[in-house]
Amino acid sequence: MKRLLNTTLFIFLLALTSSAQDDVRRLSSFSELSVSGGITVDLYEGQPKAEIEMIKGDLDKLVTEVKGDKLKIYFDNGKWGWSNGNNKAKIKLYFRSLDGISASAGCKIEGHSxxxxxxxxxxxxxxxxxxxxxxxxxxxxxxxxxxxxxxxxxxxxxxxxxxxxxxxxxxxxxxxxxxxxxxxxxxxxxxxxxxxxxxxxxxxxxxxxxxxxxxxxxxxxxxxxxxxxx
Missing domain, CATH: 2.160.20.120 (Pectate Lyase C-like)
Structure with missing residues (x-):
């Protein structure tokens, strides 16, 4: 019985940790997209938002910022970028319109709309x-x-x-x-x-x-x- 309780508690804590590493971020409108690093982006037409699933690393280091008409998505790893390979995320990204995409540093972008x-x-x-x-x-x-x-x-x-x-x-x-x-x-x-x-x-x-x-x-x-x- 004790072993069963411990297993149940472990699974609960694991699920809690996993959910804490996921996020939905509302975004202002953008028409350009720039993605870099260990990020996989699936593109869908819709109200601008990013549904994030962290695969590895720290969610707080994942930047999704709109400047002007451009949305930039990347990991902020500090000045030297020492932990760049330790961060991976998968994102469902919704957009209204796009006229430019820039992809670099091993990221993956796939359009579904x-x-x-x-x-x-x-x-x-x-x-x-x-x-x-x-x-x-x-x-x-x-x-x-x-x-x-x-x-x-x-x-x-x-x-x-x-x-x-x-x-x-x-x-x-x-x-x-x-x-x-x-x-x-x-x-x-x-x-x-x-x-x-x-x-x-x-x-x-x-x-x-x-x-x-x-x-x-x-x-x-x-x-x-x-x-x-x-």
Whole structure:
């Protein structure tokens, strides 16, 4: 009986500790998002708020601040950031509209609602991963340092710049006019319907689908770049 009571008490305290590390934060409106560190963000359209589940570390160190139109989400680890790897969180983030996302330092962002915008910017670096569905007149994406960006949807214009082992996958992103620049082992997949400008160098590769009327291709003959149709 005593052992059963001790087990029940342990489970209760564990649940209490776990719930104390979760939080719901109401947010003012934002149109840009910046995320960094060991944070996984699931995006949903709705009234702006962040539903937080702490996986590891201190909830008080998780910053969700809106400055101007930008929401920044990161762990505040002090001047030297010594405990950066000891903090992990999962967040359900609700937004009204978005026209830009920046992901860095190994974070993960996944969109579960369609993002509509006039112009949309998607930047990823340092091992971050982003996956979103977007409809926009113009989409610009910079990917570097081993990061990965996956965008599906539609756009009139798409501009992609990938370097240092980054990866951009837009084979399900139907775009009229595409401008893709890749270098240093980066990789790009795009879908162009009207025009394609492709520049690949230093081991970078571009694969495209569609039958664009106009093409301007530079495969970096002397630096190992490649451009080919899927």
């Amino acid at each position: 369609l993002i509509t915008a006039d112009r949309f910017d998607a930047d990823a670096s340092s091992g971050a991963r982003m996956e979103v569905n977007v409809e926009a007149s113009s989409i610009d994406s910079d990917v570097s340092s081993g990061a990965s960006t996956y965008i599906s949807g539609e756009a009139k214009r798409l501009s992609v710049d990938v370097s240092s082992g980054g990866s951009f996958v837009g084979s399900d992103l139907k775009a009229n006019d595409v401008d893709a620049d890749v270098s240093s082992g980066g990789s790009v997949k795009v879908w162009a319907t009207k025009s394609l400008t492709a520049d690949a160098s230093s081991g970078g590769s571009i694969k495209y689908k569609g039958n664009p009327d106009k093409t301007n291709i530079d495969a970096g003959k002397y630096s190992g770049g490649s451009v080919r149709k899927m």
